[in-house]
Amino acid sequence: MQQYTIPNTDLSVSRLAYGTWHLGGQWDETPLTDDLKQRAVRLIATAVDTGINLIDLADIYTRGKSDEAVGYALQQDKTLRDKIILQEKCGIVSCAKPEFGMPPRYDFSFEHITKSVETCLQRLATDRVDILALHRPDPLVEYEEVARAFDHLHASGKVRYFGVSNHTAGQIALLQRHVRQPIVLNQVELSLLHHSLISDGILANMDGYRYSNTSGLMDFCRLNQIMIQAWSPTASGRVFGCSEDSTDLEQQLAKQIAAIARTHETTDEAIPLAWLLRHPAGIQPIVGTLNADRIGKSVLADDITLSRVEWYTLLETARGESVP
């Protein structure tokens, strides 16, 4: 798979990444089973064999079991750690025991960020994460605390680079003003069924359209050399129109995806990812399937380039109307 360097880092990443939010099984207190450990070994090995080298994690995924599952895979193959880029996210406090009854919340304090990284490193049985991203914006953020945490984690070698997730342009600019390290990426929801980051720009100065609150974020990230990662790049499978409650639009989109896949003699799975890859911003889709075959089918996206007509045809169907 083609690779490129994340700006302001020495990290060479594959065009697609692999996400782990369901890798540890249920989001509950049950322990990680042997079956889940073996599945994680297989899926991570498949991802790496197909050329994916960035694994996306978060301290909360399956209540820490996704970290443990990846940690298990790292223990089984001692050569694996140096082949992959481990990306963690922190800042969401889940309502796990012993906090029953407390509200879900965000926490960007020095203590929370540094403790989260320590916990993740233990679960992963490694000495460093390559990228740490703040998971969701915390309205109570005190930037001096974040700066102190980033300095501490960077100086100790526990985190090499820093990023954010689900942040607006203004939030990133404010954060960057306070922290010494460059913000190298922003991980956002982006797919054919969640496309306003891409399509809002088309509607500049049009009356009667509602802009999303992320208008201009793509341009901001490109101007500031911040890589965009797309989470749920197939809208958790909805673009394939095969769930029981699929809408007409989703089914229409699925038909078009299948037709374009046939033209390119590729898989349906490749097309929604190729749609993101076709954008010149260098978007990195994070593939989340738990099916090894589908990882193989997804990475074929790297081999194809959608034509402008195909790209706009998919956008038109996804929007439910043509561009103005």
Ligand SMILES: NC(=O)c1ccc[n+]([C@@H]2O[C@H](COP(=O)([O-])OP(=O)(O)OC[C@H]3O[C@@H](n4cnc5c(N)ncnc54)[C@H](OP(=O)(O)O)[C@@H]3O)[C@@H](O)[C@H]2O)c1
């Ligand atoms: N930063 C954030 O706030 C945030 C939020 C959510 C997720 N994420 C990250 O993004 C990653 C990817 O998210 P995602 O899992 O939603 O991504 P996704 O790749 O869009 O969706 C994966 C889901 O789609 C299903 N799927 C794939 N191909 C299919 C097909 N041909 N037909 C039917 N179903 C199909 C998969 O089912 P199978 O498993 O059965 O193949 C799986 O349930 C996560 O693992 C996490 O790392 C980040």
